[in-house]
Amino acid sequence: MLKLNGEVFAAGFSRFQDQAPGAAELTAKVYVKIDLNDIETTLLAQLDTGAAYSTLASQVAEALNLLDGDGQQVTLSARGGTYRGRLERVPITLVADEGEALDIEAVFFVSREWPGRTFLGYTGLLDHIRMAIDPRANLFYFGRLD
């Protein structure tokens, strides 16, 4: 539990990875653990405060049967191109190593064309929770806004 001025700021935390395990990428990122309830697995998702949307890797969206949904069609411009897809509400859990986890049903961009990873974006997801990073201990603190 993380407190600020004596009040609870974030009720849970998990350890994050600052390199995608096994990847050749050189720059550090923040990869947090999420559970996708429908497929009973734990995966890593990259925090991306600059992303317009949260996104699901296309194979993850496929496994969740989201690629042929009827969500709002959108165009996503990202590094590497422009992608057509849909916005779908997806339940995920920010799992906690200690404290309180968070079930979040948020909008994700899903597309067969999307070549990227699973990202948790600021707008529509991270901007609705409290969060803090301890970069020395690689701890990701999170909690409800109210």
Add this chain to the structure above:
Amino acid sequence: MNPDLGAFNEHPLTLPDFDPRRTITGDLPRGGRPQTDALANFPYARAIRAMLEQGRIREAQSLYEFAKDRVQDPKIHEALSPPRVKPSSKMDVDRSAEFRWLNLNSVRFRGRWVALLGDQLVASADTLKELLAGLKGLRLEGKPLVHHVD
């Protein structure tokens, strides 16, 4: 199905938020259409849909915030309404062993999906779908960490 944006692009919509004919007292000149009618009749859903289609996300969100009570399209509400957040008791286990395994063994699994439990590889496959199908037949003592090795 792609919405037909032809009409929207030919006749761009502008919000009726300002009427330059308004007098200093705030009244519209005689014969002018009340601004409230113009606001009520504005095709918000169409405009928001077009903005999303064009990748103008921030504008779509702003317009939705302004007019959400006037938008009838459930898809737009689903897409732009805030996330639902609630506490959960789902705890994860220490995944240090899984990450150690990945750092030591990833080179051999480049481009593949792997499922790990502790320091054990329990399954690997070219696609996530295949991996999940393979996991269904296994009796595991916990939830595996699933990862695509880039």
